[in-house]
Amino acid sequence: MLTQTTTRVLEPSDLDAALAVLDREPVANAFVTARVRVAGLDPWRLGGEMWGWYEDGMLESLCYAGANLVPICATDRAIRGFADRARRAGRRCSSIVGPAEATARLWQLLEPGWGPAREIRSRQPLMVTDRMPTDITPDPYIRRVRKDEMDTIMPACVAMFTEEVGVSPMVGDGGLLYQARVAELVGSGRSFARLDEHGKVAFKAEIGAATDQVCQIQGVWVAPEYRGLGLAAPGMAAVLRYALADVAPVVSLYVNDFNTPARAAYRRVGFEEVGAFMSVLF
Known part of the structure; x- marks a missing residue:
């Protein structure tokens, strides 16, 4: 049992705990959840590592570290932990992407060592719907x-x-x-x-x-x-x-x-x- 705040690379046996975190925000986490449900947590199949942030032995936050670096349900303390691990590992990703507030904080911590970025898109609205529109006819040629x-x-x-x-x-x-x-x-x-x-x-x-x-x-x-x-x-x-x-x-x-x-x-x-x-x- 982990009894303090810490980060570690998750293993296949951590799958259920990781999915429980991902399922907290199904819309925001869809990209990573889809990958994990297909590939599990094996880094080779997943295309990257899944980092976990633990507090008092409980998995609280995640960070996917592959072609993209993606903070997931990340608290401020988790973001600092992920930033420390990312700095030690060196930049291997082509982008950092995720919920705006967590990503901005993560980039603030990583920019001194990883910057400058080629481009920053600070706000990309996340949009959802669960129904068809009533006033637009779908294009029949699609x-x-x-x-x-x-x-x-x-x-x-x-x-x-x-x-x-x-x-x-x-x-x-x-x-x-x-x-x-x-x-x-x-x-x-x-x-x-x-x-x-x-x-x-x-x-x-x-x-x-x-x-x-x-x-x-x-x-x-x-x-x-x-x-x-x-x-x-x-x-x-x-x-x-x-x-x-x-x-x-x-x-x-x-x-x-x-x-x-x-x-x-x-x-x-x-x-x-x-x-x-x-x-x-x-």
Whole structure:
């Protein structure tokens, strides 16, 4: 029994305790919860370590340390503990992302050693809905992307990622990991698009992280030549219909606060703000 405040790397035997923490905030923790429910806590399968913060022998907070550093249900004392461990380990992640308040505090502690960041997005509204809109007709041309359409969807995915993150997902390993992730979403029936008469993607989105309680729409993108034509809200309504019918009873997403058109489209479909994320990009 641990009788003081401490951090340690969790082991597979800690799975139930970790899930109990993750389930406290199912919407905010959807990304990590989905990974843990599939991979458990083995670092190789999980794609990173799960750090636990204990107080008087009880697991109180978590921090996922993989390609992203993600504080989870993190108290102020836990954040200091995670920051100490992260400093000792050195930066291995490409971003810090999580609930805005905890992420801001974590970055405040890490910035002297890890900074400067390439970009900081200090407020990204977290939005949810559990029902279809009554005043928007879902776009009837939105459908699942087929497995034989990877060559069609990949350029749109790369364009979206590059526009959103500021760097191409094709750098480094030539895009192998990113292409594998896109193929995974296509193969699982969670990639959706509207193609124009020339067979090019006009609108696309994916259902990314998914648990029994909530799923997360990501990668929403309208091709530049189709922006301002009213595709976003009907397209989102169509993807939302798939999500609610086939995946989870609650659907979430998060969006940059400066992306006014996207936020307006999401509100039209019925998404409401319930919190905020923050992202620190390296």
